[in-house]
Amino acid sequence: MFHVPEGSHPARYAIEQSVAGVPNLLSETRIQKFLHTEATIDHSQEAVASQLGSVLPELLRQRGFVIVQMPVVERDEAGCPSVRVLLSDRPWADGEVYADHAGHLVWTTVPARVLLQDVPAVAAALLAVHDITRRSR
Structure with a gap:
């Protein structure tokens, strides 16, 4: 570019x-x-x-960069960094993005097909968990 x-x-x-x-x-x-x-x-x-x-x-x-506001990263029951993701078409079930103890990034209850309007929230959650785990090493 x-x-x-x-x-x-x-x-x-x-x-x-x-x-x-x-x-x-x-x-x-x-x-x-x-x-x-x-x-x-x-x-x-x-x-x-x-x-x-x-x-x-x-x-x-x-120039190919987007400024993103990172969501708050909290600790889940297992002590792993986690972000809840609110999805427009699933208000009854939040998604979750977290880093497990084995060093994997995991997302649960986030469907494979996400509405375009929810993509920034999912992407920000992925980046926030990645950022906090990278900084805590």
């Missing part, structure tokens, strides 16, 4: 390139209405953060 220089971390590189491409991020030059002279305006940290927040998710999506 996009070329990443050898030795660079793809996500970090995508963020750096996306932020570097935002025009007038730190300051901009404007023509004053009545004086018709140029004035440089420095943006506050809050304004820069707001501008980045409004454009960065889409810029990263264009």
Whole structure:
């Protein structure tokens, strides 16, 4: 999709390139209405953060990355990291994604066919359990 220089971390590189491409991020030059002279305006940290927040998710999506909010990971009865997954077409039976003691990622009561609207929840659950088990090693 996009070329990443050898030795660079793809996500970090995508963020750096996306932020570097935002025009007038730190300051901009404007023509004053009545004086018709140029004035440089420095943006506050809050304004820069707001501008980045409004454009960065889409810029990263264009580079093949999606920002996902991870669900809360809890411990199940066996002490394994676990995430409950609410499924639209099965409100009576939550799915569950967990890591077992043998180092396997397991999902239960999540059907093989999932509604497209539920895919982000299932994917976020998989990522959250993977992330917490990787960090706890």
